[in-house]
Amino acid sequence: MSEPAPGIVAERDPAxxxxxxxxxxxxxxxxxxxxxxxxxxxxxxxxxVPLTPAVVLLAASALLLAGNLAALARVTGFAWQRFLQVxxxxxxxxxxxxxxxxxxxxxNHTSGGPLVVLTLALVVFAVHVPVLIGFTVARYADGS
Amino acid sequence: xxxxxxxxxxxxxxxxxLERPDFQIVPRAGLPMVALVMALLITAIAVNKLWPLExxxxxxxxxxxxxxxxxGFILGPIIGRMxxxxxxxxxxxxxxxxxxxxxxxxxxxxxxxWQLGTHLGTVQSSYALHGWVVxxxxxxxxxxxxxxxxxxxxxxxVLVELKxxxxxxxxxxxxxxxxxxxxxxxGLMQVATLVIMTKLASG
Numbered sequence: 001m002s003e004p005a006p007g008i009v010a011e012r013d014p015a016x017x018x019x020x021x022x023x024x025x026x027x028x029x030x031x032x033x034x035x036x037x038x039x040x041x042x043x044x045x046x047x048x049v050p051l052t053p054a055v056v057l058l059a060a061s062a063l064l065l066a067g068n069l070a071a072l073a074r075v076t077g078f079a080w081q082r083f084l085q086v087x088x089x090x091x092x093x094x095x096x097x098x099x100x101x102x103x104x105x106x107x108n109h110t111s112g113g114p115l116v117v118l119t120l121a122l123v124v125f126a127v128h129v130p131v132l133i134g135f136t137v138a139r140y141a142d143g144s
Numbered sequence: 145x146x147x148x149x150x151x152x153x154x155x156x157x158x159x160x161x162l163e164r165p166d167f168q169i170v171p172r173a174g175l176p177m178v179a180l181v182m183a184l185l186i187t188a189i190a191v192n193k194l195w196p197l198e199x200x201x202x203x204x205x206x207x208x209x210x211x212x213x214x215x216g217f218i219l220g221p222i223i224g225r226m227x228x229x230x231x232x233x234x235x236x237x238x239x240x241x242x243x244x245x246x247x248x249x250x251x252x253x254x255x256x257x258w259q260l261g262t263h264l265g266t267v268q269s270s271y272a273l274h275g276w277v278v279x280x281x282x283x284x285x286x287x288x289x290x291x292x293x294x295x296x297x298x299x300x301x302v303l304v305e306l307k308x309x310x311x312x313x314x315x316x317x318x319x320x321x322x323x324x325x326x327x328x329x330x331g332l333m334q335v336a337t338l339v340i341m342t343k344l345a346s347g
Contacts, residue, residue, distance in 0.1 A: 028293035035285035043278045045267055086300065089170075097251050100182070104255050107189055108262050129292045136297035137304045140315045 020078075020139055021071035027132040030064035033057045034121040041114050051113045058121055065128050072135065079141035087134030091126065098126040164311075167236045169303040174244045185252050189259045197263060200256035205341070208249045209334045212287075216331025220324040228313070232306065235320070239303050250291070254284065266344065273344055280340045287333045294326040 037057035041049070072078065105118055188196035223231055261267035266277055298319045305311050305319065 024293060024297070028289055031289045031293055032285075035288060039278070039281045039285055042267065042281060043274075044269055047269055082304075086304070090300075093247065096182075097247060100185070100251055100255050103186070104189060104258050107192075107259065125292075129296070132293055133297045133300050136301040136319075140301060140305060140312070140319075142308070 020075060021068070023068050023072055023135045024132060026064050026068045026071075027128050027135075030061045030068070030124065030128050033061035033064070034124050037061070037117065037121055041118065051117060054114075054117045058117055058124070061121070061124050061128075065124055065131070068128070068131060072131075079138040082141040083134040083138035086137045087130040090130035090133040094126045094129045098122040164232060164306060165236050167240050167303070167306075169240060169300065169307065170243055171240045174241070178244055178248050181248055181252060185255060188256060192259065192263060194260075194263060197256050197260040200252050201260050204249050204253035204256060205337075208246075208253050209337060211246070211249070212327065212330045212334045216324075216327040216329075216334075220327055223320070224324065231320070232311075232316070235302060235316075236306055239299055242299055243303070246291070246296070250288075273347070276340055276343055280337065280344070283333050283336045283340065287330045287337075290326050290329050290333075294322055295330065298323040298326065 034057065037054040040054050040057070102119060102122055105115060110118065184196075185200055188200055223234060226234065258267065261277070265271060266273075268274070271277060302316060302319045302323065305315050
């Protein structure tokens with residue numbers, strides 16, 4: 001939008017006021033890693049494949065999630081109240097979506113190591129997406 | 145203080161309120177419909193019959209593809225040329241619906257699609273067109289990362305910003321650009337999906 005409308009405050013972007021870590025970029029990288037792990041496993045069905053590549057991808061994704069949260073925790077003046085307000089509802093929605101996907105895996109008798117890897121990947125997915133949504137909203141919250 | 149554009153600057157006196165339709169970020173009236181669709185989807189997966197699985201996958205996939213293409217290539221450029229008040233009014237009417245619609249459509253398409261692939265054996269590595277199936281996984285993966293990392297957060301953040309008594313145009317501009325560009329990327333991916341799916345359907 002190139003010009004503000006009457007009644008809208010023309011002020012600078014609040015996200016520029018606080019130095020923020022690259023949460024969105026790291027979050028997308030984390031999601032890409034678990035997607036890659038899921039594609040690797042599903043592309044080889046029903047053959048048994050070494051789980052190591054999927055485990056490495058999952059571990060890297062989980063590390064990025066932990067790193068994202070740690071980096072965010074160190075930001076002073078971040079609108080945590082707004083973040084939690086949004087992220088908790090998003091967590092509920094994405095936990096349901098992850099549950100649906102898990103249900104499909106169980107329905108198709110996925111078991112053992114692949115099920116563990118896929119379940120943990122869904123946990124990372126169901127946590128990281130709400131973090132991204134909460135972060136995107138909170139970074140523009142007043143007073144951040 | 146009012147600028148030549150009639151815009152309030154930060155710290156200025158209150159302005160005449162901008163016409164913004166009242167809206168809910170998550171339209172509660174749509175939740176029962178989402179719950180119904182999810183219940184039907186679970187039933188379709190549980191009974192594992194061809195027709196309901198095909199129905200959910202084709203209907204969900206068609207809706208997903210058409211919405212992405214329409215938003216990315218038709219509505220996006222139109223929104224970009226609208227006046228600010230028109231854009232805001234359009235956004236407040238469109239985006240809340242997208243908050244419920246897109247996650248539902250995507251979940252239905254993917255869950256029913258995986259179950260359908262299992263039912264038909266097309267997700268097995270022995271399937272003749274397995275390479276095309278894996279290509280579809282990759283395309284969906286790219287769309288998922290873009291949609292979950294950029295589109296959905298931008299969608300929610302725009303609506304939260306518009307709910308504020310004095311929305312910040314810089315924030316709305318940045319988020320809407322992100323939303324439209326991300327929709328364009330997923331639109332391009334949807335073209336690839338169309339190529340793959342028609343190839344799979346025709347053998």
